[in-house]
Amino acid sequence: MRAKRSLGQxxxxxxxxxxxxxxxxxxxxxxxxxEIGPGQGALTELLVASGARVVAIELDRELAPMxxxxxxxxxxxxxxxxDALEIDFCEIIAPAATARVxxxxxxxxxxxxxQRLIQHRHCLSEMTLMLQREVVERIIAPPxxxxxxxxxxxxxxxxxxxxxxxxxxxxxxxxxxxxxSVVRLKVRPQPAAExxxxxxxxxxxxxxxxxxxxTIYNNLRAGAARLGLTDAAQINQMLSAAxxxxxxRAETLSITELARLTNFLSDLTG
Numbered sequence: 001m002r003a004k005r006s007l008g009q010x011x012x013x014x015x016x017x018x019x020x021x022x023x024x025x026x027x028x029x030x031x032x033x034x035e036i037g038p039g040q041g042a043l044t045e046l047l048v049a050s051g052a053r054v055v056a057i058e059l060d061r062e063l064a065p066m067x068x069x070x071x072x073x074x075x076x077x078x079x080x081x082x083d084a085l086e087i088d089f090c091e092i093i094a095p096a097a098t099a100r101v102x103x104x105x106x107x108x109x110x111x112x113x114x115q116r117l118i119q120h121r122h123c124l125s126e127m128t129l130m131l132q133r134e135v136v137e138r139i140i141a142p143p144x145x146x147x148x149x150x151x152x153x154x155x156x157x158x159x160x161x162x163x164x165x166x167x168x169x170x171x172x173x174x175x176x177x178x179x180x181s182v183v184r185l186k187v188r189p190q191p192a193a194e195x196x197x198x199x200x201x202x203x204x205x206x207x208x209x210x211x212x213x214x215t216i217y218n219n220l221r222a223g224a225a226r227l228g229l230t231d232a233a234q235i236n237q238m239l240s241a242a243x244x245x246x247x248x249r250a251e252t253l254s255i256t257e258l259a260r261l262t263n264f265l266s267d268l269t270g
Contacts, residue, residue, distance in 0.1 A: 010106075010107075011039040011040045011172060012039060012040075012042045012043065012104050012130070012167075012172055013040075013042055013171060013172065013173055015042075015171055017167050017171045018042040018046060020165065021128065021182060022047060022102075024164055024184070025100070027047055027050040027051075027100075028050075028052060029051035029052060031052050031096075031099070031100065032052070032053045032054075032055060032096040032098075032099040032100075033047055033053065033055070033099060033100055033102055034055050034056075034057065034089060034092070034100070034124075035054060035056045035057070035101075035102050035103060036057050036084045036102075036103035036104075036105065037057070037084070037105065038058055038067055039063065039104065040066075041067060041070055041071070043102060043104070044070075044071065044077075045070075045071075047102065048074045048076060048077050051076065052076065053076045054076060054077050055078050055099070056078070056079050056080065057080050057082055057092075058080070058081060059081070059082065059083050059084070064081050067079055080092055085112055088120075089117070089120040089123060090120055090122070093123065098123050098125050099123065099124060100124070100125055100127070100128070101127040102128050103127070103128075104130040105129055105130060105131055107131075107176070107178070111135065114129070114131075114139075114151075118154070118158050121158055124187065125186070125187050126185065126186050126187065127159075128182065128183075128184050128185075130181070131180065131183060132179075132180060132181075133181040134178070135151075136163050136183045137163075137181075139151060139155045139156075139185075140152070140156075140161045140162070140163050140183070143252055143254045146251070148251040149209050149212070149250075149251065150202075153202075153205045154202060155185065157193070157198075157255055158188060158191055158192075159185040159186060159187050159188060160185070160186045160188060161183060162184045163181055163183050164181075164182040164183065165181070166181045166182075167180040167181065167182065193255050193256045193259035195259040196262070196263050196266045197262065200265060201258060203227065204227060204265060205258060207219055207220065207223035208250035208253070208258075209250045210222065210223060212249070213249075215247050215249060216239070216247075216248050217235060217246035217247065219250065220238075220239075228265075228268075228270075229268070229269065234268055237268065238268055239261075242257070242260045242261045242264050243260075
């Protein structure tokens with residue numbers, strides 16, 4: 001089965017890397033595992049063999065019949081032909097209340113799928129994902145690093161992120177031009193900081209990172225309207241109340257500082 005460039009497919013081949021990924025997941029016989037994009041089944045075979053209930057989501061209509069034939073005899077395997085960007089993850093795992101996710105995500109849509117998974121965090125407790133290494137570096141980047149950005153804040157606000165190991169291009173067919181990395185995201189029982197409005201926090205974070213070379217003050221000035229701010233005096237008042245230097249840049253702010261700024265913004269804009 002040839003990979004489709006339009007779907008961003010790079011199939012993981014059966015090797016010690018697939019075994020290492022599943023070993024890091026440690027699937028249990030009494031749990032449900034969602035696999036996004038099973039491809040040719042390198043991970044699926046090991047997940048099914050573990051005894052866990054595997055719900056696989058595959059968009060490619062040519063791959064689906066092959067997967068059905070391969071695992072038809074396995075009572076703990078279910079295939080859903082659907083787009084992971086549109087599916088309700090909490091619905092497909094019923095009767096289970098929670099599940100964990102394992103996925104080799106296509107590079108071209110990895111960030112949108114990651115965001116959608118986190119949106120379903122009330123029923124997804126953990127995600128073990130293969131992504132382009134540069135994306136993983138952005139996910140785990142601490143404040144102050146050049147890789148720190150909106151994606152870092154978004155993921156770390158809701159999850160504990162741990163980079164596990166790299167996977168070389170040769171572990172895939174066709175061979176990609178980039179190195180992949182495996183990251184484990186554990187959903188936090190509570191977000192990383194207390195904030196009155198999570199939506200406002202994310203909108204503020206987008207605004208502050210809109211132009212990375214600009215200071216937080218200048219980005220707030222540029223995005224004032226979208227945040228409900230009316231003038232520079234409000235921006236200065238908010239930054240002063242949050243005890244933040246207007247000349248700092250967004251990547252230097254911790255999640256706690258962003259949450260504090262969000263709460264003062266909420267007070268100002270009602």
